[in-house]
Amino acid sequence: MKLTGREKSELFFEGVVTVILLLLLNLSIVVLINSTIAHNPGLQSGIFQIKRSITIGPNNYQLWSYENIFIGLMLIADGFVLYWRLIRRYKQMQLRHIISELHYIAAGHFDHRIDFNLTGDTQRVVESVNALVDSAIHSMDEEREIERSKDALITNVSHDIRTPLTSIIGYLGLIENKQYQSEEDLIKYAHIAYLKATQMKSLVEDLFEYTKSRQTETPLAINRLNLTAMLEQLAASFELEANKKHLKIEVESGTQPIYIEADAEKLGRVFSNLITNAFKYGTGAKNVVLQAEQRGEEVVIHVTNDGQRIPAESLGRLFERFYRVEESRSKATGGSGLGLAIAQSIVDHHGGYIYAQSDDEQTSFVIHLPVKHDHPLTKKQSDMIN
Known part of the structure; x- marks a missing residue:
């Protein structure tokens, strides 16, 4: 932080005034002490004995003089007082600069930050102010x-x-x-x-x-459910519609049932939306496969169809509200555009995550869910590479 010319003058005059006041104080103290000693013969005798007892070297050189020691101590004390007064005034100037910067930001310059490099608590104040402004701007x-x-x-x-x-x-x-x-x-x-x-x-x-x-505050009805059985029931419920569209729907989940803690109704809505999405927009598809596997403390579910590829530029926007891949917007297939956004919200509420992958062979919507509801997952970027 750079001081202005006026502030430097203030510091200079502060130092001059402090030195003058200290000299007057020191002179007053010396006069009082000398007057006290002059009117007290016993004190004079005691000081004389102390002076004679303190000697240096073989020649018994007397170094001690109470006047010199007293003056030395007073000069040291004066130095501390002068330093304290100047530092205090300097910190007041720093605070004045910080307040001025705050007024500048409050006037609407929200991209401005206090760039002072100070020390101690003052620097922590500056960092806190910048963090507070960042938080306010973010909000x-x-x-x-x-x-x-x-x-x-x-x-x-x-x-x-x-x-x-x-x-x-x-x-x-x-x-x-x-x-x-x-x-x-x-x-x-x-x-x-x-x-x-x-x-x-x-x-x-x-x-x-x-x-x-x-609405994340809405509680989920968490129960232990058989995910394998749920997927098989969903496949059976969509079988008639799949036959009408000349599609084959099947489940792949291994020989052992997979159990997770989740809200069965909400999770069923997710899979229903994804299956319906595959029926509507999987142009040219012949198969829809529901695949589930457990990987440690998480379960990974794929809802896959072998239809037309989704353009790469659309994959990242599929879960936006009302977004539809342009080629799929027609009177025959145009839904509300909320199905995938609903699915993502429910999966997020369960502590998992969902994403899409698509190539010339197949399109998959991949869901990662925790086995235990109170152990939410962290998104793995390596899993989400399309």
Whole structure:
């Protein structure tokens, strides 16, 4: 920290004033002591005896003089006082500079940091202030991101609801105004309106489920469950739909059942979303495989299909809300865009993590879950290389 010319002058005058005051104090003390000794013969005799008893060398050279010793001690004390006064004033100037920097930051210069290199507690104050500013800026950025996220959520939900709602109103309007030629047209219009209403209901349910999954304070119903049996039941429940799409769905989990601690309902929603996702977007797929294996204190589950590859630039965005790979956005397959975001939130809430891998041979959604719910996992970057 550099001192200004005015501050240097302040330090200089502080030193001069302190020296003058100390000299006056020393002179007053010397006068008082000499006056006391002069009026006390016994004290004079005692000092004389002490002076004679302290000698140096074979010639009994007398070095001691109470005046010299007293003056020496007073000079040492004066030096400490002068040093203390100057250091105290210097630290006050440092504090003044720190306060000035804080006012500068508070005025809106949030990218500014105090770059003083000080010592002791003052340096710790500077580091604490910088850390506090960093934390405040981070919190402000998070709040802005949350606001942007809310705005995007409202925009996307409004768009996805408005589209089917427009169709519903349009076809019901045709029915209301009797603008149909036959009963077949009436049934057709009502059926289309019903399908669009069902699409809206699915979006609202997904949005509600996503909101619930994001609320980390909502407790999970943790129980010990047989993961192998769950995957087999899910495969059986999707078998009819798989046959309609000319797909084969199967489970691979070894001969021994795998047990984990988890919320069965929430975890079932994750696998259902991933299987549904494979059915909708696994263009050209013939097989969907649910594979589970235990690796020490974690369980790894793959939901794999052998369909069209997901572009590399889309893999990192699959779990964003409302994100869809552009090639898959169609009236036939376009869902709410919340399925994978819901899956990620639930897996995170269980202390695990999820990611996607895709190549020309197959696309896999990989889930890592802890065997014990109270032992959350740490993401391994080596596992997540696509």
